[in-house]
Amino acid sequence: MLIFIFFTIGYLIYSRIMAYSLAPTMKPADFHGLSIWEIPVAYLIDYFSHGWICLLFAFVAAGLVYVFVPKEVITKYMGGSKVTGYGLALGMAPFLTVCSCTMVPLFAGVLYTGAGIGPAMAFLLMAPASNILSILLTGEIISWELAGVRIIASATVALTAGIVISRTPWGKAIEKEHQQSGSTAQTAIEIVKPPLDERLWESLKFAGSLGKQILPYFLLGLVAVSYVEAYLPEDIVGTYLTGVTGILIASIIGGPLYTPTLVEIVLGKGMWDLGMSKGALLSWLMGQPYDVANALAVSRIVRWKVVLTYMVIAWAGSVIFGLTYGMLSGSL
Amino acid sequence: MNDLSEIHVEVVGVEPPCKKCQATLKNVEEVASELKTSGCNIRVSKLNMASKDVIAKYGVLVSPSLVVNGVVKIVGRVPDKKEVERILRATTK
Numbered sequence: 001m002l003i004f005i006f007f008t009i010g011y012l013i014y015s016r017i018m019a020y021s022l023a024p025t026m027k028p029a030d031f032h033g034l035s036i037w038e039i040p041v042a043y044l045i046d047y048f049s050h051g052w053i054c055l056l057f058a059f060v061a062a063g064l065v066y067v068f069v070p071k072e073v074i075t076k077y078m079g080g081s082k083v084t085g086y087g088l089a090l091g092m093a094p095f096l097t098v099c100s101c102t103m104v105p106l107f108a109g110v111l112y113t114g115a116g117i118g119p120a121m122a123f124l125l126m127a128p129a130s131n132i133l134s135i136l137l138t139g140e141i142i143s144w145e146l147a148g149v150r151i152i153a154s155a156t157v158a159l160t161a162g163i164v165i166s167r168t169p170w171g172k173a174i175e176k177e178h179q180q181s182g183s184t185a186q187t188a189i190e191i192v193k194p195p196l197d198e199r200l201w202e203s204l205k206f207a208g209s210l211g212k213q214i215l216p217y218f219l220l221g222l223v224a225v226s227y228v229e230a231y232l233p234e235d236i237v238g239t240y241l242t243g244v245t246g247i248l249i250a251s252i253i254g255g256p257l258y259t260p261t262l263v264e265i266v267l268g269k270g271m272w273d274l275g276m277s278k279g280a281l282l283s284w285l286m287g288q289p290y291d292v293a294n295a296l297a298v299s300r301i302v303r304w305k306v307v308l309t310y311m312v313i314a315w316a317g318s319v320i321f322g323l324t325y326g327m328l329s330g331s332l
Numbered sequence: 333m334n335d336l337s338e339i340h341v342e343v344v345g346v347e348p349p350c351k352k353c354q355a356t357l358k359n360v361e362e363v364a365s366e367l368k369t370s371g372c373n374i375r376v377s378k379l380n381m382a383s384k385d386v387i388a389k390y391g392v393l394v395s396p397s398l399v400v401n402g403v404v405k406i407v408g409r410v411p412d413k414k415e416v417e418r419i420l421r422a423t424t425k
Contacts, residue, residue, distance in 0.1 A: 071394040071408035078392050096408070102395045105346045108382035109392035189404040192411075192419055202409070301382075 009060065009200070043226030044219070054140035055211075062133040063207030067199050069095040072191050074106075078115045085110075085119030086162060090155050093126035094135065103127050104297045111301065117175045121310055122162030124298065128288040129154035133210065134261040138285065142269050146282065149325055153286060157317030161310045170305040214262055221263035225270035237274040246280035247322040251315055254287025261288060279326020286318035338373040339423055340402070345395040347380040356396040356410045363416045374420065 074092055077084055089110065096106060103124070111120040128134075130151050139147035165171040194202075240249055254264065268276075268284050276284075299307045341360055345353030357378055364374040379386045381393050390399065394408035398416075400423050411419070 067409065072404070075391045075393055075404065075407060096394055102346060102350075102381075105380075105382040105395065106392065109387055112382070112384050112387040113392050115392075188402060189407075191407060192405045192415070194415060 006200075008204070009064070013057070039230045040223040040226040043229070044222055047222060055137075058133065058136040058140050059207040059211045059214075060204065061136055062210060063203040063205075064200075065095055065132050066206055067203040070191070071096060072189055074110075075189060078110060078113055078119070082116060082118065085115045086122055086159060089119040089123035089162070090126050090158060093123050093158075094130040094132050094151075096127070096131075104294075104301070107298065108301050111174070112178050114178055116166060117171050117178075117302070117306070118162035118166030120162075121165050121171075121306075122158040125158035125161050125310065125314060126154055128261065128294070129158070129286060131261075133214075134265065134288075137262060138265050141265050142272065142281070145329075146278070146285070149282060149321075150285060153282065153317065153321040153325070157286070157314055157321070160317065161313040164313060165306060165309055168306075168309060170303065171309070174302050174306060214260075217260050218262050218266070221260075221266040224263070225266050228267065228270045229273060232271075232274055234274050237271060237276055241271060241280050242275065242277040243280075244323070246277050247283045247319055247326065250276075250280040250284040251287060251318040251322060254284035255311075255315060255318070256292050257287070259291075264288065277326055278329050279322040282325050283318045283322030286314070286321065338375060339400060339420055340375045340377070341420070342377050342379050342399040344379045344381045344386060344390065344393050344397040344399060346382070349378065350395065352410050353378070353396045356398065359411060359413045359416050360398070363413050363420065367417070367420060372420075 069092075071092075074088060074096070078088055096102065106127075107120050107124040110123055111117060135147050135151060138150055166175065193199075240246060259267070264285060264287070268281050271284070272278075272281050295307050295311060341364065343353065343357045343360055345356065349357065357376070360376050364376050367374055379399075381387075381395050381397070386393075390397075390404060393404065396406075396410055397404060397408065398406040398411060398419070400419060405419055
């Protein structure tokens with residue numbers, strides 16, 4: 001069993017490295033001759049005939065990461081010094097939130113252990129932007145450069161928001177509410193570690209379930225993108241999605257719009273093909289943490305003042321980073 | 333296995349329970365009822381990981397987590413029935 005699994009994973013990694021350029025090859029112009037029904041089909045065929053290995057790799061990698069990262073680290077070390085708190089929040093967030101249902105409860109959890117509102121906010125903002133699956137998919141679908149930049153930008157914004165909020169009077173009030181009087185007794189933890197082949201198999205199973213969960217939305221997203229690529233005139237993209245205007249527009253639409261990460265990445269790729277600038281693209285993608293649904297859920301735990309504060313910080317962050325990245329990469 | 337002791341198993345997850353929490357709970361309940369026929373008394377409860385009492389007791393857990401007799405055994409993954417049974421049998425040694 002073990003050998004089989006090692007072989008499968010090894011083969012996937014090997015094929016991923018070998019098949020380096022597997023992006024879809026159709027350009028927007030190619031779509032102009034097709035009828036309305038043919039467009040999504042053509043796009044999907046083009047995409048999957050090249051991209052299936054990348055997708056497979058992303059899901060398997062996410063599965064492996066999810067199973068092998070020791071999640072009890074958060075339980076053991078959160079609640080120590082503030083620095084540990086921030087470090088853990090930023091460091092573990094990407095690995096903990098592959099299943100999106102846990103994001104807000106984990107945020108509540110960090111807050112209630114008395115770790116402070118700063119680390120809790122840092123976690124909340126880092127999680128949706130940098131969870132391992134969306135980073136891998138950003139890398140596969142758009143570019144690895146963007147994926148890397150995304151991590152750095154999200155970490156900075158998350159850390160800043162955490163620190164700023166923990167200094168505001170309304171943030172401090174919430175922290176006081178949850179201060180643990182005396183330290184919590186050390187949780188008794190004896191994590192059971194199953195044998196390696198079981199864990200590898202579990203990773204593959206998890207990858208499969210992720211795939212099942214995500215693929216329907218992914219396909220919908222691709223269909224939407226195929227229409228965008230076919231019908232959105234390139235000059236509109238040129239005028240509105242590049243330069244400072246582009247960044248502002250992208251950050252404003254990309255934020256509150258409640259789209260699954262995957263769809264945002266795919267739409268972003270579509271717009272990029274049409275000429276969107278790198279800066280605007282980053283702003284678009286960084287809009288993840290401040291969508292309306294997220295805000296509503298969080299507002300039940302900390303009051304609206306805090307929610308609005310972080311939304312403003314996250315938006316400002318996406319604009320600043322969009323501008324910086326745009327200027328540095330020459331694609332403003 | 334000690335027939336006189338009671339094992340308290342707590343499944344800690346989000347409220348309302350997501351698929352993983354439900355799967356864990358189902359596995360635990362099925363193993364519990366199977367073991368009951370051999371005389372073990374197993375009490376199963378579902379806790380909310382974001383509730384203040386749970387956090388005061390166990391700290392931050394990632395859903396789904398499994399706690400047996402107050403000791404955290406699994407954090408953040410779904411154990412299959414075989415594993416749940418292994419853990420429960422080991423508890424009362």
